[in-house]
Amino acid sequence: MSEIVLSLKNASIFQRENLILSDVTVKIKKGDFVYLIGKTGSGKSSFMKTLYGDIPLQKGQGTIVGFDLSTLAEREIPFLRRKLGVVFQDFQLLNDRTVKDNLAFVLTATGWKDKAKQDQRINEVLEKVGMKTKDFKYPYQLSGGEQQRVAIARALLNDPELILADEPTGNLDPQTSVEVMEVLKEINQNGNTILMATHDYALILKYPYKTLKCDDHQIFEVVQKTV
Numbered sequence: 001m002s003e004i005v006l007s008l009k010n011a012s013i014f015q016r017e018n019l020i021l022s023d024v025t026v027k028i029k030k031g032d033f034v035y036l037i038g039k040t041g042s043g044k045s046s047f048m049k050t051l052y053g054d055i056p057l058q059k060g061q062g063t064i065v066g067f068d069l070s071t072l073a074e075r076e077i078p079f080l081r082r083k084l085g086v087v088f089q090d091f092q093l094l095n096d097r098t099v100k101d102n103l104a105f106v107l108t109a110t111g112w113k114d115k116a117k118q119d120q121r122i123n124e125v126l127e128k129v130g131m132k133t134k135d136f137k138y139p140y141q142l143s144g145g146e147q148q149r150v151a152i153a154r155a156l157l158n159d160p161e162l163i164l165a166d167e168p169t170g171n172l173d174p175q176t177s178v179e180v181m182e183v184l185k186e187i188n189q190n191g192n193t194i195l196m197a198t199h200d201y202a203l204i205l206k207y208p209y210k211t212l213k214c215d216d217h218q219i220f221e222v223v224q225k226t227v
């Protein structure tokens with residue numbers, strides 16, 4: 001039986017007291033690539049934030065990579081995030097340090113003490129995203145696509161059970177979006193599970209995967225034709 005990495009049942013997603021999505025029932029299996037689409041303001045980011053513990057799950061049931069979202073305590077959130085890799089639209093790299101030091105910072109913060117092991121892991125993840133030769137650069141010396149590759153490498157550092165990518169191509173031109181998508185496709189083919197929020201329909205047509213849609217306070221699966 002396939003391993004379930006995310007399961008929500010009759011979940012409601014709120015922003016403060018406002019109900020954004022109701023009765024959400026979703027399952028994601030290990031190895032899946034799943035899109036989350038929907039208009040601006042339909043709740044994609046709110047959904048993602050609930051999954052990484054930024055918004056509490058107030059109603060319904062939810063488990064993600066072994067954590068119960070409905071009982072998630074503040075002190076558990078760093079441990080949840082270690083099992084997730086989160087990628088944002090605006091990359092969120094630290095501008096005052098090199099690519100290598102951005103990644104080393106995360107490894108140190110998550111308990112990697114041995115410098116040689118850190119270096120090895122950094123090389124491995126940069127290799128996966130084709131950025132190994134640019135580890136000495138500062139983020140502002142890189143293009144948007146390169147910065148997003150580094151952000152993906154950072155998400156891979158602790159071998160996450162699920163990668164949550166919230167509009168990872170939102171700041172990129174169409175050609176660069178395709179290049180970043182190729183990276184995501186490849187890491188999915190290597191076994192990583194990915195949930196990606198996007199409103200880039202061209203990408204969805206080019207790379208068809210299971211698609212969930214946020215609309216009218218609901219989330220439902222759509223088939224490619226009706227996207």
Ligand SMILES: Nc1ncnc2c1ncn2[C@@H]1O[C@H](COP(=O)(O)OP(=O)(O)OP(=O)(O)O)[C@@H](O)[C@H]1O
Pocket residue numbers: 015016018020038039040041042043044045046047199214
């Ligand atoms: N911090 C907040 N406090 C209160 N309401 C919020 C907050 N953030 C978002 N919302 C509201 O929640 C709803 C869903 O927003 P959300 O950002 O999840 O949508 P989205 O689908 O990700 O949109 P986009 O594609 O523009 O990123 C919107 O009506 C928005 O106004």
